[in-house]
Amino acid sequence: MNKLFSASLVRWRKNWFFWLTLFGLLFVSVLSSWNYSLSAAGMAQAGLVRTLDNYFFSMAPYMGALFAAFISLFLSAEFADGTVRNKLIVGHTRSHIYLTDYLVCFGACLAYEGMWFLGSAAGLLWIGPFSMTGREVVLYLLAAVGFAASFASLFVLVNLFSGNKAMTVILSLAVWVGLALLAGAVYDRLAEPEWTGGMYYYQGTLQEVAPTPNPLYLSGTVRTLCSWFLEFLPTGQAQLMRNAEIDSPVRLILLSILFTAIVLWAGLQLFQHKDIK
Amino acid sequence: MDYVLQTNGLCKDYRNFKALKDLTMHVPKGSIYGLVGKNGAGKTTLIRIICGLQHPTAGSFTLYHASYGEKELSLARRRMGAVVETPALYGNMTAEENLRLQNRVLGLPDDSNVPKLLHLVGLENTGRKKVGHFSLGMRQRLGIAAALCGSPDFLVLDEPINGLDPQGIIEVRELLLKLNREYQVTILISSHILDELSRLATFYGFIDSGRMIREISAAEFERSGxxxxxxxxxxxxxxxxxxxxxxxxxxxxxxxxxxxxxxxxxxxxxxxxxxxxxxxxxxxxxxxxxxxxxxxxxxxxxxx
The missing domain is CATH 3.30.70.1150 (ACT-like. Chain A, domain 2)
Structure with missing residues (x-):
């Protein structure tokens, strides 16, 4: 496996898309921090205190798209150009090849996250410190590592479904969009208030409406299951992280491990039985 | 006779299509084994199974006495190199980088073999040119060089002279003969260009509709023909x-x-x-x- 890892690292090092997007991400992340600092300053003038917590993880939902693009471009060469054959022919096992691909892609995702955090850390200068405790920040960062692991396992699996480079990229991005929409829908549903009503302005007067139960509000077991489902999806985790709304970072990390294990196992099974052209 | 590769009743089904039907073949050590068959006869499927790219539906094979399914088969595969259909290369890298990468995959301690291999296949002057800009013939030759990176004892080539110009065909033929005669590399080669195959092969396997219909040595063929x-x-x-x-x-x-x-x-x-x-x-x-x-x-x- 070391041999495969060494070969993949050489490819990774020579991948121009990775370096371009890595430094592009740093630039965007710094720019975003500066932009948020202006927004925070505006809020402060209006008497609203905004801390770095509100902005630091704001790019989380978009990271999946970057992971999808890199992993699909990096790995599709293996199948589209047939270079995976060179590894199988000389006796490397399929499980080693698959796990190596996963580890390298996970490493790349971590590098992207490192750049994202580095750029966002500029907010420490412009916005100020976190209001979270140090432990909470570390747990949030670990949760980000968790969803990177989940995304990497997912896109390495998607790579197995097509031998065409363009199709793999499209498929990976489509999976990301689909999961992001799914997570968004679940998030919105969970955000529904339990009661509707309150004050509203009608024909020049303020009118009060008695609160009524919201039929869209999820309660009981369904709410618990939906919450867990949202935390299980990497796109859901990213959504929660963006707004610093993670109830239990530890649970999120455990769910990431579960997601990664399931998807890796499925990918390994699929790859073991796949006919390579 | 010592065989590098033996298949025993190999079968491969693709849904309703039977690509290989109870195929048995024997590749003697030190031979150049020419695999002859029509399009769709099962040559490439057979080569893919031997190379570990596909799994047989039934039957088995032994490679250097390691049977299909045994752990030792992975070790035996380290003694082989192959070019299956199109050469598997990274188009965004140079010829030299591709060979260095294959050395990494093989776990070779250094890249001292790279200049020699590039010279062997006549690609020593390609410089910084990316493989994506190579002609098909150049890619074929680089594919063979990549297959030779680990100094294999057994070389499997699927249609290696497809797309080569006459000069390229002669060069590949001479290269294969040199590998076989000077380095005792056993070669399994499939080709549609039967005239060219007849200049190389010391054994023939005739395959039709997924079945091996005859195996014959070149000497026997000369006698019968x-x-x-x-x-x-x-x-x-x-x-x-x-x-x-x-x-x-x-x-x-x-x-x-x-x-x-x-x-x-x-x-x-x-x-x-x-x-x-x-x-x-x-x-x-x-x-x-x-x-x-x-x-x-x-x-x-x-x-x-």
């Missing part, structure tokens, strides 16, 4: 009677023609036919080519 006379007569039955009387081997081709094997005095044949009131209209000497041997075996149209 000896020169013959193609005779056209007014009545082939009379010719057959005359040849039977002389104890000469022949094969009736049509009502008026037959192939006659072995040496024969033409004057005596003409006189014998004259007595039976049969005219000898034409006599041609011909060699039995690999192509005609193959067509006679599979009994199909010329579609190679």
């Amino acid at each position: 000896r020169k013959c006379m193609h005779a056209t007569v007014s009545d082939v039955k009379i010719l057959a009677r005359v040849l039977d009387a002389k104890g000469v081997e022949y094969k009736v081709i049509s009502d008026t023609s037959a192939d006659i094997f072995g040496k024969l005095n033409i004057t005596q044949l003409v006189l014998a036919l004259e007595q039976e009131h049969c005219e000898l209209l034409e006599v041609q000497e011909k060699d039995q080519s690999l192509e005609s041997y193959f067509l006679a075996l599979v009994g199909g149209d010329r579609n190679e």
